[in-house]
Amino acid sequence: MKKLVFIYVVLISAFILYVYHYHLEISRFRSFYQQEKALQGKVDEKYVMVTFQSGMDYWKRCLKGFEDAAQALNVSVEYRGATQYDVNEQVTVLEQVIAKKPAGIAISAINPTALTETINKAVDKGIPVILFDSNASGSKAFSFLGTNNYKAGVTAAHKMAELLGKRGKVAVITLPHQLNHQERTKGFLETIHQEYPQMEVVAVKDGNGDSLVSKEAALEILNEYPDVEGIFATEANGGVGIGEAILSLKNKKVKIISFDTDKRTLDMVKQGIISATLAQGTWNMGYWSLQFLFHLHHHLTPSLQSGYPLLPPYVDTGITVVTKENVEDFYAK
């Protein structure tokens, strides 16, 4: 009988010891993971990206950056685009997004003023808003992340000088009534003028954002100035149009620098028709927009007594020069 009691006691003690050990282990695990700091949100925390003209390749890399940041921070994202290049449609889409009270909204604004009222409504409701790619500078959005268009023009000028051995006549085909294109043109003109005394910009023409009009403009330039050796297009359709103009002329050698990385442009870079194109930092726009929204949502930035959060007001998302050497990296996947 004594032996039996002894076995009972041993068994029960082992059991109690095990239970004790188990609880100790669990609580050690818990405190270990809770003590370690990390930037981490919740999966039901949803951030929304809103663009205009949702079909464009251009947004794919923006969204990839947005998604990569969301995965790193353990939160969810949704993409909403107006299908047309239509102001009212983007306002409607934005209204619908606001109604769902997301954790934050990143917007590329179709024009600098049309969305301001709706953006301000979101901010007044406590929803963080960040602008990327295209700004609405008068709004209450907390930051803008996009290309420094003047610097993009400077980059184009240096690349053109490199291609032409720092000498010769060049021209620009642009959209003269749109601010971002005015800035790209200005950066190009001022850099050629100030830094390359043996180069000259002999013509600046309107390409209307259209490849046919740009082709005609390029032909006119080359007719008027047959010794033009390089043309800078401040947008993608212009670059393709110039490419077609040069192809139509046979044996004509003109260096083309274009903008953005749609498929037609990249194909022409691959074929050597376009010498270089400027890729915007679209992944950066999406990635750091989400980071900023996350920081606003979780109140991770300092703020004024008024509660206004202090975030960098502008991020230059950068430019990469795309040539035959690195063109494969830029096809949309």
Added chain:
Amino acid sequence: MKKLVFIYVVLISAFILYVYHYHLEISRFRSFYQQEKALQGKVDEKYVMVTFQSGMDYWKRCLKGFEDAAQALNVSVEYRGATQYDVNEQVTVLEQVIAKKPAGIAISAINPTALTETINKAVDKGIPVILFDSNASGSKAFSFLGTNNYKAGVTAAHKMAELLGKRGKVAVITLPHQLNHQERTKGFLETIHQEYPQMEVVAVKDGNGDSLVSKEAALEILNEYPDVEGIFATEANGGVGIGEAILSLKNKKVKIISFDTDKRTLDMVKQGIISATLAQGTWNMGYWSLQFLFHLHHHLTPSLQSGYPLLPPYVDTGITVVTKENVEDFYAK
């Protein structure tokens, strides 16, 4: 005897069940925490901030931002400053830091060229380098985070216009041979000229970065143009000097806008001698420098085939207008 065996079986079963449950629980915990993504480094991952003139109040908020980001990301930081305003000393400090192979280095460069070689050495060794506050634009550092000085001048002009009811004569006291001060002055002059037709900048004087010289400059201006109603100082000693000049004149009412938030400046804002001062986004400089270094160290940004990481090349860390209303927020803690 059967009863005894039954008790044994029940006890042993309970024990086995418990052990099984325990292992299940532990593995559930483990996978729960491992599945959840988060931005998190290791405590032995050390990032170093390097400045010149380590005693300055100015760096405290930069370091606070750097530390806050480190805490959020579970990594360690170290601060190293050259004690003097001395080029060779900062190079030496940087060399020492590189020798320890930290996870990343954030540097404020004493001048735009002196550190370039040493910075490049760090980058070539695979140590990520970010510049903040003062750039070395020719170096291989991956990004620069700092004040947009032209925009700071624009902000000063708008504030001055607001203080003077958009009319009247104003002047500037600056450091005419230093690029950042040239840009602040240019932003101020161009904005007054373009946007406030009833205002005029009648004088721009050299204050030598010294409060006594600036005091003399202010007295000269007010002697020559007794109807000057506002003076913008592009650096802190200038603001204090102008404040002392105005105090010495009794009953003279001149609105002063100054720069930065050292104690003497903030005290004069509190007393109403300086109407407003411009605070730079120092916390942003430190916080986002560490975020960028963390992203470089962990290869979280996309990169070119060459391996070159694509990070935003510039972050405008912002300006806040400090007046009597919010001055308490800006005293160094």
